[in-house]
Amino acid sequence: MHGPVAPAAQSDDTLFQTLIATAVDGIMVIDELGIVQVYNKACERLFQYRADEVIGQNVKMLMPAPYREQHDGYLEHYRTSGEARIIGVGREARGQRKDGSEFPLYLSVGQGALDGKRIFVGVVHDLTQLKSEAAAREQERNFLASIVESSNDAIISKTLDGTITSWNAAAEYIFGYTAKEMIGQPISTLFPPDMIDEETFILAKLAKGESIEHYETVRRRKGGAHIDISLTVSPLYDAGGKIIGASKTARDITERKTAEARLQMLQNELTHVARLTEMGQFSAALAHELNQPLTAMLNYVNVAKRLLVSQNPDAPAKTYETIAKAGQQAQRAGQIIRRMRDFVEKRDSKRTIEDINKIAADAIALGLVGAKIANIKMHTTFADRAPAVLVDKVQIQQVLVNLLRNAAEAMAESPKRELTVTTRNIDDTAVEVAVADTGPGIPEDLAKRLFEPFVTTKAGGMGIGLAISQSIVEAHGGQLRMAPNKNGGAIFHFRLPAAPTME
Amino acid sequence: MDLTIDLVDDDDAVRDSLRALLESYGYAVRDYASAESYLRCSNDRPGDCVIVDHHMPEMTGLELLEDLRAHGDDIPAIILTGRYDPSLEQRVAQVKVVALLHKPVNDEHLVNCIKRACASTGVTP
Numbered sequence: 001m002h003g004p005v006a007p008a009a010q011s012d013d014t015l016f017q018t019l020i021a022t023a024v025d026g027i028m029v030i031d032e033l034g035i036v037q038v039y040n041k042a043c044e045r046l047f048q049y050r051a052d053e054v055i056g057q058n059v060k061m062l063m064p065a066p067y068r069e070q071h072d073g074y075l076e077h078y079r080t081s082g083e084a085r086i087i088g089v090g091r092e093a094r095g096q097r098k099d100g101s102e103f104p105l106y107l108s109v110g111q112g113a114l115d116g117k118r119i120f121v122g123v124v125h126d127l128t129q130l131k132s133e134a135a136a137r138e139q140e141r142n143f144l145a146s147i148v149e150s151s152n153d154a155i156i157s158k159t160l161d162g163t164i165t166s167w168n169a170a171a172e173y174i175f176g177y178t179a180k181e182m183i184g185q186p187i188s189t190l191f192p193p194d195m196i197d198e199e200t201f202i203l204a205k206l207a208k209g210e211s212i213e214h215y216e217t218v219r220r221r222k223g224g225a226h227i228d229i230s231l232t233v234s235p236l237y238d239a240g241g242k243i244i245g246a247s248k249t250a251r252d253i254t255e256r257k258t259a260e261a262r263l264q265m266l267q268n269e270l271t272h273v274a275r276l277t278e279m280g281q282f283s284a285a286l287a288h289e290l291n292q293p294l295t296a297m298l299n300y301v302n303v304a305k306r307l308l309v310s311q312n313p314d315a316p317a318k319t320y321e322t323i324a325k326a327g328q329q330a331q332r333a334g335q336i337i338r339r340m341r342d343f344v345e346k347r348d349s350k351r352t353i354e355d356i357n358k359i360a361a362d363a364i365a366l367g368l369v370g371a372k373i374a375n376i377k378m379h380t381t382f383a384d385r386a387p388a389v390l391v392d393k394v395q396i397q398q399v400l401v402n403l404l405r406n407a408a409e410a411m412a413e414s415p416k417r418e419l420t421v422t423t424r425n426i427d428d429t430a431v432e433v434a435v436a437d438t439g440p441g442i443p444e445d446l447a448k449r450l451f452e453p454f455v456t457t458k459a460g461g462m463g464i465g466l467a468i469s470q471s472i473v474e475a476h477g478g479q480l481r482m483a484p485n486k487n488g489g490a491i492f493h494f495r496l497p498a499a500p501t502m503e
Numbered sequence: 504m505d506l507t508i509d510l511v512d513d514d515d516a517v518r519d520s521l522r523a524l525l526e527s528y529g530y531a532v533r534d535y536a537s538a539e540s541y542l543r544c545s546n547d548r549p550g551d552c553v554i555v556d557h558h559m560p561e562m563t564g565l566e567l568l569e570d571l572r573a574h575g576d577d578i579p580a581i582i583l584t585g586r587y588d589p590s591l592e593q594r595v596a597q598v599k600v601v602a603l604l605h606k607p608v609n610d611e612h613l614v615n616c617i618k619r620a621c622a623s624t625g626v627t628p
Binding site: 300302303332 | 514515517520521523524527530585586606607608610
């Protein structure tokens, strides 16, 4: 039998006894067969068993499964082969308390001899707190990782030479590449070919430790489609404060850009409507102003008629006087119209040298968004070398937008829907612009009155669009005309004189 | 005795031409360049009919009629207007007018309205 051995008692070394008793870590000694010889105070705290419950018992009582079952085997293996698995090194293991609960521990085992018999000295360090801190750190890491993963913004990290090192779920969604495809690839994969210089600029800023915030640019998705993104790039530092890479946050702003474009379009439309309203008020004011001299003229003419048939001896003189007054009122009406025209011309004299092709292209972009353009085939034939024109760009655009929308609406019910915008150089002295449609065309009786105000074929139309367009074109020295399209439909065309040159 | 027509219009030419026209039809005409001057002068002997332009600065033709009616003056009235204003027609209905006429006015139509206006007071030309 192996009775309890008290090594310290033998040497009667109280210092040693104190050391064992006050050690923070658990210290125990077992013999070759695993029987506990020494079990200190710290062990009592760790395992909840008192020394007298453990000393003389097999140490495996302090172990949970599967260590418990394996322990005798380890000792046996060591005794017969001399091959140690744990001696002198130590490892993480688990202990079992008296109440059955388990805890993590770090066990280091030394080997010694006492009274010619081999003993093992075990030092048990409680890992509970360390483990929970590690678990907390792990949890935090997972938490941060889940934020990165669940973000709607693409979050990408890269090294300073531009190699991608991480790629979250939103990056997969926005750019169309999976993390597996992109990690290890160069970030330049995402750049449109003509924007590759941007990376040089970004890297230069990063090298200085500067961030780039909400930088709006364009990147390429898998498959080559371009997307609008807002980019934020910040340097990543190592523990020593050295820049080792960058984190990139990219937000897909395609939707916002689309909304902005729509807003712009609505604003343009609003301007258009405002112009028409203004024009309407203008006409009302003009009508009232003209009504006064017209009323007076009519009255004087009626008076003159009545005087001529009257028996009044003063009639000839009075008639003359009355007709003269009617004439004055006609002059007054003329003055009102001159005054109005001066006002219109003064107000709108924002003439600049413009390229007709650019105005036409803008008008097409502006006029056909939101119009009923379903299934309309758009053709443009622009003059290669059109002379510059001196025009109010917005007004000419309005004329073209008006013509394009009319054309699109006219073709809504047509089997063939082709819209052709042509610009033509007329001997370098003028440019001709034509808008041709394949709609039902304009009936002959209507064609004669087409440019008069309040003439329309549209239900709910005001019939002032073409009248206003005509007055704009006329103010620019041209004439808006309509001709039947030989393939069916109508062609509206006008010429603008070339801008005077410096020669 | 000739029927007397009071004419209120701020436009000199319209007023002068209308006066000549009405005189050629045999009416005596007293003209006023504003609603205020009419209110000041027309008290000694009332006219048989008043023709007022609606669009006048300061007091409008409609306001003049509202003022007259508020003071118990039932003089037959014709309103002239040079603008299209649907709300005016509704408001004119409140002040009892013989007609609301749009400028320029056909002379025969105007004279017919004047005849109707004067008939309502029991006087004939």
